[in-house]
């Protein structure tokens with residue numbers, strides 16, 4: 001039987017932090033979690049965007065508890081300030097779920113963040129790594145607590161190129177920088193679980209990919225400038241056949257976040273042709289994501305680049 005949003009267990013009394021929930025798949029993930037009783041901490045790049053999303057959720061779920069917040073994952077000082085506010089607001093470990101969903105895709109020309117890192121790698125991977133590291137002690141050390149990382153099936157064409165991590169030597173927007181950042185997400189989820197297991201933590205790490213849904217993602221990266229942009233052309237051609245809407249695309253994340261059957265280190269995506277659309281099921285993990293040596297090196301490099309030690313204890 002297909003797993004749907006109706007199968008989400010009660011989230012009453014649970015506190016969720018989800019990034020990128022003012023739009024697309026993250027919005028629908030937050031909406032369903034709120035519908036099932038969770039309190040949602042909803043950071044967006046501006047407080048206006050966060051408040052507007054909170055209002056939209058409250059229209060559908062009038063008694064929803066939403067805490068709008070500000071976070072720019074592409075700026076490590078913003079990640080730090082946000083994490084410090086959360087830790088001040090909730091001094092005791094009180095997060096049940098941390099969902100790293102926010103992302104950007106296919107920025108046509110290489111851009112650098114305020115920290116000097118390539119924007120897709122910074123937003124999709126380094127920022128979430130830093131956020132998870134800073135907020136790890138806010139996650140309740142109990143069974144039922146989860147850290148979820150949203151990847152992409154683009155991880156299959158990615159490789160971690162330690163000599164070109166910031167695309168400083170060559171920049172390819174989709175198959176290079178985006179795919180690398182999403183492979184890094186998969187590696188992060190698996191390595192995080194390795195470390196949680198080694199330290200006997202009851203917290204688990206899971207990952208998910210949504211298949212394909214037409215959201216702001218396809219325009220926020222490529223921009224509106226070129227009608228001949230390959231991503232836009234591909235999107236228009238494939239849309240009727242190979243995409244599902246954002247509410248369905250949110251289901252693998254919701255499964256990874258809430259299903260009692262989700263396994264530590266598990267990776268979930270749609271069960272249809274090429275995992276493009278369909279109901280949540282186990283997804284194919286690229287071989288490079290399973291290599292512990294690459295994972296250990298990436299972790300160490302990420303600690304250096306973010307300036308944050310991330311011990312799991």
Ligand SMILES: NC(=O)c1ccc[n+]([C@@H]2O[C@H](COP(=O)([O-])OP(=O)(O)OC[C@H]3O[C@@H](n4cnc5c(N)ncnc54)[C@H](OP(=O)(O)O)[C@@H]3O)[C@@H](O)[C@H]2O)c1
Nearest residue numbers: 020023024025072073074101102103152212213215216217
């Ligand atoms: N849609 C797909 O087909 C697809 C396929 C594979 C994987 N994914 C993954 O699914 C996740 C959600 O994507 P989506 O399709 O829902 O796209 P979306 O509608 O563009 O949502 C992306 C969210 O991330 C936020 N974000 C972007 N840069 C940020 C930053 N620097 N700091 C904080 N938040 C930032 C966006 O905020 P703003 O509104 O301010 O831009 C937005 O809320 C992403 O990780 C994406 O890589 C999507």
